[in-house]
Amino acid sequence: MLPNSPPDNSIGILSAQSVRIEQPLTLACGVVLPAHDLVYETYGELNDERSNGVLLCHALSGDHHAAGFYEGDDSPGWWNHYVGPGKPIDTNKFFVVSLNNIGSCFGSTGPTSINPDSGEPWGSDFPSLRARDWVESQKLLMEHLDIPCWAAVIGGSLGGMQAMRWSLEYPDKLLNAVVIASSMKLSAQNIAFNEIARRAIKSDPNFCDGRYLQEGTAPLRGLALARMIGHVTYLSDELMGQKFGRELRIGDLIDRNTDPVEFQVESYLNYQGDKFSGTFDANSYILITKMLDYFDLSREYNNDPVAAFGHAKCNFLVVSFSSDWRFAPERSREITDALLAAGKSVSYVEIESDKGHDAFLLPNERYENALGGYLKRVASTLCVPTGADK
């Protein structure tokens, strides 16, 4: 046991797995990856019918480590509050699969991987990606795990986009899609924030046209700035007000004072930016923000979301948060309206929260009940309970 042993309802110590998918993957841009690596974790046990698989789809900066603890690390995965025994995504009932997607930077094939053609890291030459490429790669992992159909595909933000894309591309391969704090496409304002983040990275002289790994450097300042921009937009004005107000970290605003003055919120943001730039890859950030910008659910359906969702067969749960201004409730209502108009089964819940876009990761009783209640019903419809069920 660790000195900080996980609480009873958390997944215990685990380690990530890795698989080399040897089937060629043709990306939406036309480039073919002859093979690719995927790092993933699983929680819970697959039942004999192989019917209780649940796929978690991560967002921009996410990874495969959604729940539980690593040996010697006392901070759990990014969705630990929601994934575990007896939790809303109940690992007593479901076999939960969480992967790091291609293009990201936590072990799956991406810009930091070696390009077999050049023998050097891909860097900014890594091919342009779409959300559907992540779905295709997830489909190959699904085959590797020999799961015929997901009980549910679940994701927040960009993760919700993948869940929607699954419902259109492989309508027979999932029974439920849970789309949280997401959108059928980004607004111009969203694209603008992403573009500023990308420009911050590219303006850093250490970016070296994306070849910073070869140059033995990294655009840490640019990436920190990019993260700071994102971070502010993921929080609500109210939450920042409650959390920091106008508290000062150093100095005083009295007159006759030439000493530096710094607000708590400045120090917090700078810290968040610096912390992130030490763990994430700048080319991945550029690649995945572009993927977000490009996502447009109904583009190839004549811009008609009802026509698009006409191809779906699964049931949907759509969730939004009142103070999320990056992916506002209005965007979720558009998804729900299109699903209803397409004759699909959809539950929609708009959660009161002051936590902005980040709310989808954070504790919230009504959200827990909605997600947990929906998935409990999903579990009850699976043919036979898994042996791990208590």
Place this chain on the structure above:
Amino acid sequence: MLPNSPPDNSIGILSAQSVRIEQPLTLACGVVLPAHDLVYETYGELNDERSNGVLLCHALSGDHHAAGFYEGDDSPGWWNHYVGPGKPIDTNKFFVVSLNNIGSCFGSTGPTSINPDSGEPWGSDFPSLRARDWVESQKLLMEHLDIPCWAAVIGGSLGGMQAMRWSLEYPDKLLNAVVIASSMKLSAQNIAFNEIARRAIKSDPNFCDGRYLQEGTAPLRGLALARMIGHVTYLSDELMGQKFGRELRIGDLIDRNTDPVEFQVESYLNYQGDKFSGTFDANSYILITKMLDYFDLSREYNNDPVAAFGHAKCNFLVVSFSSDWRFAPERSREITDALLAAGKSVSYVEIESDKGHDAFLLPNERYENALGGYLKRVASTLCVPTGADK
């Protein structure tokens, strides 16, 4: 006449004036400027009673050129739609004064001026400023122009902060304060955006710790980024949607396409950032965003805005715009509530607009009528009409 002669109700060709204020100016931080230069413009004529003076207070990136045209330049001043003969700020009735404030970079003393102690540009050594320092400097200009009392002090955003500060510091020196799209203090979110902008500038290696003029360079990329961040927050989500939607500038989002794809909004923002960085000074941007962050109307009144406004004697017009999320209507309602509780005369108008914070600069019939109507009443209370009145 210019080939593009100004419309009939615009001020004609003009040129800026400059004055060296020789009185020492003690700044809030305690530093004394023994003398300082102010560049300004005036529109209309001062009446014999010297009672029709109106002071315009510019915002973060503004300057003295509020209205009219310069010789050979076919783009007018920043508030030309609102300042001119027969316009809401009617130069047939008022003698309008618009200055570039200290710390800015359009000719008045600021970071690009020579520090007499060192013989070099001030750069980042320019002393920290507060909105009250601008008021003190404006008061010296008022004395230079021999205006005993302003008929009105008018400003949007940071300009509104100066108008409020005037009402507290010199209650007998103005009859009206017009406070547009402003706030009694910035929120943590506002400070956060300003801090990211400052960090973008300081992260640019050409910033050289603020000594870029001495080094013969300039942090253009950092300043462009800072402006892009500001620009997105000054526009509303709706407006950006209408203006750009998801229109592409180059490329196509079809499958099997490895060519670059760029949205119109990206190109627009990059253009705005680059344009701005060619005309503004980075140290001024840092200095004035800090001034915005520091502004806190009631800090020295025990954080009680009612007690603060108790010192005011003038009448107030407060204006906000429905889609302004950087200085939201709620902030203007707080100003209005405090003024009412302090027993002051205040008119408040909340204008429906999809143009975000920038709305205060843009045409809008209801806003024009409200501002024009209020100021018409102000003009009617002045003892004698000016000779320029038509």
